[in-house]
Amino acid sequence: MTQLALVIDLNVCVGCHACVTNCKQWNTSGAAGPLVDLNAYGADPTGTFFNRVQTFEVGEYPESQTVHFPKSCLHCEDPPCVPVCPTGASYKRAEDGIVLVDYDKCIGCKYCSWACPYGVRELDEKRRVMTKCTLCVDRIYDTSLSARDRQPSCVLACPTGARLFGDVHDPASGVATAIRERGGYPLMPEQGTRPANHYLPRRKTEYKIREEDLVRADNPLKIDGTLPRHDVPGDATEDFAT
């Protein structure tokens, strides 16, 4: 069964907020109506965002790392926000596993946001309904867009390629491969929500330099003291760049 989700690579996210602004722009200009953006140029701005990038410092200076952490709805396989909704406005699609809000049924009681441990559901103060990441469901099935554009806006916006989109239940997909090979993990596993979005951990790129890489262990010129012969066919060694 298909479960569409995002995989966020914490190894390459630089915290540029391109995904945040692109998500807000797409969801403000789309069919669902504008997102709240109060006092945008004033002293105390506030607004509704589906995706936010947070920054954490891991370790103590000077052995510290700055981790930029994008967070949007994780489209849990066992979403706690769905059973608590009294009207049924919060639902998980069977065909692709996206968790959505039906704005026509939502009464804005905020019970679903209490149940979500990740804080990814926000009340739109103007429309008085709960809003959250839709995984760009209005983009990914829109055949009037090109195949490359049929992805969530945040995935297209990321300059470092930190966001991957696909079916996590399909073992051959890019996202499932990334999770498997790079140790992708879900957030707050003790909450029992089984998020579909996964995060790829930081990894250290290391290469061990050995003595024999710097100085050749076998040196035919030194052993027999003669220059190599070009007219004799034989095994080429990488000493001779042709």
Next chain:
Amino acid sequence: MHPAFSVLFLTTLLGAGQGLFLALFAAEVAASIGIGPAPGREFLAVGGGVALAFGGLGLIASIFHIGHPERGWRAMARWRTSWLSRELIALPLFMAGLFAWVVAQFMLPTATLLLGAVTAVLCVALFICTGMIYACLRLLQEWATPLTPINYLLLGCASGATLAAACAAVMGSPLTGAFVRAAIALTVAGAIMRVAALYRNRRLRPRTTLQSAIGIPHPRIRQTAQGMMGGSFNTREFFHGATPQKMTAIKWGFLLGAFALPIALLVLGPAAPAALVAAFVVQYTGLLAERWYFFADANHPQNLYYQAIS
């Protein structure tokens, strides 16, 4: 969690109305099996009317805490999974049963015991549904305990018994003494259970930490930026915004106002209307503070993501 005043008024008003009905019906049942004096039809009808009024005021308060009250009828749809849905079914049924019981006092006196029994079952169900709305959220460890619906039931019954004593004193009913004794017993029981909940919450260990929230098992993690400099729904809805001193003051306020002072007034004061009405007003104010503290006490795991503005 941020305590919304509309929810504080809703739960305390409704709780007092439900407790008042249970006290009146208990008096009616006791009289029918020979214990205690007969309450009298007028007293029961007037008391039931007061309970209906409290319930109605609670319903009006509830309109202010949802975004689209005109769609409120849709909220009964998911009773199979949502305690909020179940409460929204139990509430109008209870109000209808209470109304029928009040009307039957004059129109159909032989049916009042049956109607009262059905309404009493609905009343207890409503207490449990309202308490379970909070207790079923396992991520809020301070709320996820059987003490939550038990305390809601006990405190509703305690305030209802005090209200019944006040009504009885105002109407000169012979049941005033019995209601005063019931109010004392229920308030003491409520105090014991609420203090038990406070002790339990003080010893809680958080199940979710910043390590599991971002999936990095390093012992030293701190947030440097939460992604925005202004506030958002996440910074308003899940935090009470009060200083620790204010929290402590409200805690002692409700321990005094909802429990200590009313017990003192009920035990030491005369069974006169003014004293009992004062006891109810003091207890109701204390219960508002108790509800505020109940909401403010809960720590939502999402707060781990909103700690610092760089």
